[in-house]
Amino acid sequence: MEKQKELEKLHQEIRNCKKCSLWKWRKNAVPGEGPANAKIFICGQAPGAEEDKTGKPFVGRAGILLNKLLKIAGIERKKMFITSPLKCLPQPPINRKPKKEEIKSCFPYLKKQVELINPKYFILLGEVAFSIFFPKEKLSNYRGKWIKKEGKFYFPTYHPAAGLRFPKIRSTLEGDFKECGRFLTQNLKIF
Numbered sequence: 001m002e003k004q005k006e007l008e009k010l011h012q013e014i015r016n017c018k019k020c021s022l023w024k025w026r027k028n029a030v031p032g033e034g035p036a037n038a039k040i041f042i043c044g045q046a047p048g049a050e051e052d053k054t055g056k057p058f059v060g061r062a063g064i065l066l067n068k069l070l071k072i073a074g075i076e077r078k079k080m081f082i083t084s085p086l087k088c089l090p091q092p093p094i095n096r097k098p099k100k101e102e103i104k105s106c107f108p109y110l111k112k113q114v115e116l117i118n119p120k121y122f123i124l125l126g127e128v129a130f131s132i133f134f135p136k137e138k139l140s141n142y143r144g145k146w147i148k149k150e151g152k153f154y155f156p157t158y159h160p161a162a163g164l165r166f167p168k169i170r171s172t173l174e175g176d177f178k179e180c181g182r183f184l185t186q187n188l189k190i191f
């Protein structure tokens, strides 16, 4: 099957998923969006209220900041695949931290997306995304630096939601995305 169609089939499966209890409260699952041949894969944490309402990733306040950061990096959002390890809004209460068992139930979807898209570059937003790809490491030791592992490149940084709360984190994020974009434009000829 064509890759884009296979991805859409997976996303339909996610929209119907009842593997953890979050399905009971969701308005929409948020599978993610972007082309099946994306070279860059952005991984967040979990949908918020705005994402739940629309079914699209990073459309709320954190998404607006993410768009600004991508502009700083000089990379086009529509060329990347954007998703989160958890595909439904954590609740109740709305926006609580995802539970370990929820992440575990949802993980096969992220894994399939990665296998299908097979991107070379990953941008990992925050602790949850980082610990999925590097379970034995500490984010503070790697934040803002590219990590090469088995032919893939990973760039861990803070989650934009943290940048909304703390100005110091926001300026770190801005610096990180500058570095992220510098490396990508050097290594990729698509921009």
Ligand code: URA
Binding pocket: 030, 043, 044, 045, 046, 047, 048, 051, 056, 057, 058, 059, 060, 062, 063, 083, 084
């Ligand atoms: N934060 C995330 O981690 N993912 C989204 O889709 C929206 C906000």
Ligand code: SF4
Binding pocket: 014, 017, 018, 019, 020, 021, 022, 023, 029, 086, 087, 088, 102, 105, 106
């Ligand atoms: Fe299914 Fe993931 Fe939603 Fe849980 S969070 S219901 S595992 S799609």
